[in-house]
Amino acid sequence: MPETSKPLRADAERNRRLLLDAAAEAFAEHGLEVGVAEIARRAGVGRGTVFRRFPTKEHLIAAIVVDRMDQVSARGRELLADPNPDAALFELLASMVGSAQTDRALFEAVGDTFLANEDIRVAHAQLAGVLDQLLQRAQDAGTIRDDVGALDLLMMFKGVCEAARPFSDADVAARQLELVRAALRPVAATERLSGRPPTLDDMERAFPRVEGKASA
Amino acid sequence: MPETSKPLRADAERNRRLLLDAAAEAFAEHGLEVGVAEIARRAGVGRGTVFRRFPTKEHLIAAIVVDRMDQVSARGRELLADPNPDAALFELLASMVGSAQTDRALFEAVGDTFLANEDIRVAHAQLAGVLDQLLQRAQDAGTIRDDVGALDLLMMFKGVCEAARPFSDADVAARQLELVRAALRPVAATERLSGRPPTLDDMERAFPRVEGKASA
DNA sequence: ACCTGAACACCGTTCAAGT
DNA sequence: ACCTGAACACCGTTCAAGT
Numbered sequence: 001m002p003e004t005s006k007p008l009r010a011d012a013e014r015n016r017r018l019l020l021d022a023a024a025e026a027f028a029e030h031g032l033e034v035g036v037a038e039i040a041r042r043a044g045v046g047r048g049t050v051f052r053r054f055p056t057k058e059h060l061i062a063a064i065v066v067d068r069m070d071q072v073s074a075r076g077r078e079l080l081a082d083p084n085p086d087a088a089l090f091e092l093l094a095s096m097v098g099s100a101q102t103d104r105a106l107f108e109a110v111g112d113t114f115l116a117n118e119d120i121r122v123a124h125a126q127l128a129g130v131l132d133q134l135l136q137r138a139q140d141a142g143t144i145r146d147d148v149g150a151l152d153l154l155m156m157f158k159g160v161c162e163a164a165r166p167f168s169d170a171d172v173a174a175r176q177l178e179l180v181r182a183a184l185r186p187v188a189a190t191e192r193l194s195g196r197p198p199t200l201d202d203m204e205r206a207f208p209r210v211e212g213k214a215s216a
Numbered sequence: 217m218p219e220t221s222k223p224l225r226a227d228a229e230r231n232r233r234l235l236l237d238a239a240a241e242a243f244a245e246h247g248l249e250v251g252v253a254e255i256a257r258r259a260g261v262g263r264g265t266v267f268r269r270f271p272t273k274e275h276l277i278a279a280i281v282v283d284r285m286d287q288v289s290a291r292g293r294e295l296l297a298d299p300n301p302d303a304a305l306f307e308l309l310a311s312m313v314g315s316a317q318t319d320r321a322l323f324e325a326v327g328d329t330f331l332a333n334e335d336i337r338v339a340h341a342q343l344a345g346v347l348d349q350l351l352q353r354a355q356d357a358g359t360i361r362d363d364v365g366a367l368d369l370l371m372m373f374k375g376v377c378e379a380a381r382p383f384s385d386a387d388v389a390a391r392q393l394e395l396v397r398a399a400l401r402p403v404a405a406t407e408r409l410s411g412r413p414p415t416l417d418d419m420e421r422a423f424p425r426v427e428g429k430a431s432a
Numbered sequence: 433a434c435c436t437g438a439a440c441a442c443c444g445t446t447c448a449a450g451t
Numbered sequence: 452a453c454c455t456g457a458a459c460a461c462c463g464t465t466c467a468a469g470t
Binding site: 148152155156158159160162163164167171172174175176178179180182183184185187191193194195197198202206 | 371
Binding site: 433434435436437438439440441442443444445446447448449450451 | 452453454455456457458459460461462463464465466467468469470
């Protein structure tokens with residue numbers, strides 16, 4: 001539902017897709033430093049068209065990140081119907097790690113700079129929402145400690161991705177996920193975490209909204 | 217001991233220090249995008265001098281990262297004398313998170329690109345060595361599960377930093393560290409991690425050494 | 433040996449001309 | 452409306468001249 005902008009002309013919409021695909025491919029191959037010229041060439045459009053469709057190179061990157069996040073959210077919603085809450089939760093995490101390894105260059109981007117982007121913010125909030133539901137189901141089932149929140153998980157996940165990214169083989173990521181699982185086991189009341197789970201509002205405060213970074 | 221290069225002339229050495237300090241300060245304030253011109257200005261030297269002392273901007277950044285890593289290694293060696301192995305281990309991790317929050321821009325740098333730098337590689341290996349000793353002491357004391365290695369820890373730590381970086385208040389980092397601690401609790405034989413702890417050789421293979429990225 | 437700033441190269445971005 | 456490539460601006464890097 002972030003696609004509420006006025007519909008583009010046919011050729012414009014087509015170029016947009018061509019650019020997104022070309023860019024995603026180029027970034028995956030050579031990292032975020034690939035030039036806009038190269039991307040335009042791959043998409044078969046003029047250099048100026050890139051900036052007609054995306055106000056800035058960062059916005060182009062952000063648009064791809066949003067795409068990926070939406071895919072993960074969608075997968076998460078499917079998993080809400082899974083009869084095994086615990087397995088469902090960890091399957092989502094595993095799929096996130098997988099896509100992070102594929103698009104490793106992109107996950108570089110989800111840092112300070114990019115959480116200032118409004119579209120990413122929205123996609124992130126949606127993902128956190130889905131994750132929260134999956135998490136609560138597992139907590140109700142008693143397989144996950146109840147003093148963690150969706151953002152605790154999302155942050156640990158980011159860590160796993162960061163850690164596993166360099167290693168092309170998936171074993172390292174698997175180990176790290178197993179450690180996350182161990183961290184999330186129910187615990188005695190004496191071992192509770194300090195403080196309260198961070199909220200989206202906490203993040204809002206941490207990443208002040210920046211004007212001129214919106215839309216894509 | 218990586219300071220084995222021929223000693224610089226007095227003014228050169230002085231400029232090197234001025235540049236490192238000015239750059240660290242500038243990066244902390246405005247992130248890694250601050251221009252070389254600005255750094256030179258702050259250090260009170262000419263623009264060309266930056267490139268006389270450091271072959272490239274990346275090398276300048278790498279030199280600062282190495283500095284910080286060496287500090288952490290030094291702190292770790294102190295903690296080897298601590299009578300409480302468990303407390304010592306987690307104090308090092310906490311101090312690492314602290315310095316990562318201070319120099320957040322720098323830890324951005326410790327990604328794919330920068331592990332190709334030979335000096336960072338050396339500093340990283342030393343840090344892993346110290347961490348390994350601290351870890352084994354705690355494992356011998358029975359407070360930490362014995363199927364994790366120093367690199368497992370280093371990767372989880374990187375995750376904590378990544379997660380906590382945006383939040384200026386330290387509470388979030390504290391929570392994440394508590395989760396790490398939970399993950400490291402000794403476990404029953406049925407819950408062991410799959411595979412074996414990653415080694416430095418595994419990382420070497422993951423980050424192929426790149427010619428022309430050495431020294432600083 | 434080292435320092436310096438003017439010159440160069442590269443790349444993100446803008447814009448006048450074209451459809 | 453949108454596309455395009457030439458022109459612009461910015462920044463990392465080089466280098467000839469100076470100490």
